[in-house]
Amino acid sequence: FKDVLEAQWQRDAEGNVPSRPYLALGFSDNVSYTYDANRDEGDRITGIYINNAPIDREKLYTFGSGSFLISGGDNFRTFADGVNSADAGLVDLTAWVDWIGEQDDLSPDYTKRGVSVTEQVSELQIGGTAGSFTLGEVVEDDPNPSTLDMFLNEGDKVSPQLANTSVTAFLGDVQVGTGAVADGVATISVAIPAGANVETGAQSLRFVVQESGTEVLVPLTVTAADSSDDGDDDDDNGKPGKRPGVPSTGV
Template identity: 30%
Template sequence: MQSIVTSAEEAAAEEGQRVVATVPEPFLRGRDSADGDTGGNRGVESSLNSLLADVALDSINAKTALKADIGVMNAGGVRADLAAGEVTFADAYQVQPFGNPIGTVDMTGAQFIELLEQQWKPGQSRARLALGLSSNVTYIYDPAGEQGSRITRVLVNGTPIDPAATYRVAGNRFLLNEGDSFTAFGTQTGSNTFTDTGLMDVDLFISYLAANPNIAPRDQQTSVGVHLDGTAEDGSVAAGSAITVNLSSLSYTGGEPVPKNVTVTLGDEKVTVPVDNTIVAGNDETGRATATLTAPTGADALILHIETDSGTVAELPLTVTGGATGEPEPATPGSSSVLSSDIQKAASPLGNFAYILGGGSRPSSRCSSHG
């Protein structure tokens, strides 16, 4: 019997050393301090967690007929960094050692917004658990917002999310079955259903790496924190008034390249300020900067444009009172995300802060096919 066990162990060790891919740059997890261990901070965006969300989305679309819209990954399921160079089977397995199958859940845009809100975990041992999201998803949040009301803008494929549309989300069984108290998936506490493909996470990870030999950590941060001082209670800005833009979540914490400066543009005014990359423990606030600009006269709607020198771009629509018409253009209560020229409100059980491009059209034909 012992000889059988020994033989199996030797075979497993040999298989573990088999090179399955090569990556030119490392993919890392989050940390709580500059000299801390990666993986210690699950509340921040990380290049490796984001990569695994891309793997889930790409794999579902390439290997099944389900055709998902969004990929997600839980930070707690990422157990080791991925070093640059040759990747063995053992390396890939150490990153994802739980043997989770990948599948999908259909959820509304409103449920997905709620899912993003559930990253903050008040009263739990970890104040925040960051979701890895596929590269076609970005969002803006207000760090000073109340629990359940922080998300101010979500884009899927460059289009504002539609709370009423249905989106197919790809990820591992643990997470999509409401793991880590992400109940917005609705597979245990609601009527949504997890569709299991039987495809295993580590196998898909290896296949993805092998098929993308030039892969590199994405430059674009998925989430950017924006808190505005100088706005009215309804979120609007007064023409000619000073607006202080407090930015956060502009940087990784694992050791990836970080921005030095961020440029903030409002109307014709452009301000470039340095980014403070001091790591903020426990949440996603690393990469902070503050800029003050003046809301121009002569416009009822503006875009606040944010761009770092490392590649992150975010835009937040604002309404202006006393602008071109001289008459107020009220913002939706609790939101500054109103661009009156080309968007209209969409009803949302989470509050009227979500908007869709003219006429209520869904973000993509793929989304509408699920509804």
């Protein structure tokens, strides 16, 4: 799965970058992934999620697509390495036209399946220091549209127009940060409030982009609050501690 996604940054069979250096794959709405185009080739995909859970690297996953792509077309040769291929007997154009005819109403989907995350921390403490996350990136001459906004070639139009305005971060149902979107990029300061009802250990930090509704999942380890500052006046042995301005009785 990861190799398939890495192949969006294209190489032909001879190892050359083709005239179209990036081809984005489309996925169903239960799939999302993160990437950092600044990383080395072959190591740009940083997370893959299905139904809001990280993929299992030991499992096999079944893809459905047109026969051209599944057979390794458009330089997605990893597809050709798959097993148990089967032909559904459907013609893609016919299936598409039939689906259109079955819909009562159609509107654009502005959510992005793949989102650039170029800055992130791996661990946060409850009640501890905030960490910074950057979603989206503007890279000059980048073949991949890495901003949070829908990418449009010059002169293209989409209706209705949509501009993202903000990103909110959640751990479970607890809001832990928010940030504005500017030019399709947002940097969010995330901090877990002291006393927040969040689980410790490996978690998924969830970012929700407004107005598109894009959701981005990033792995995060949550550690417990510092127990050395529990706010009471007892010493480590459970005895009352010395209070400011009150002389010790020696008890």
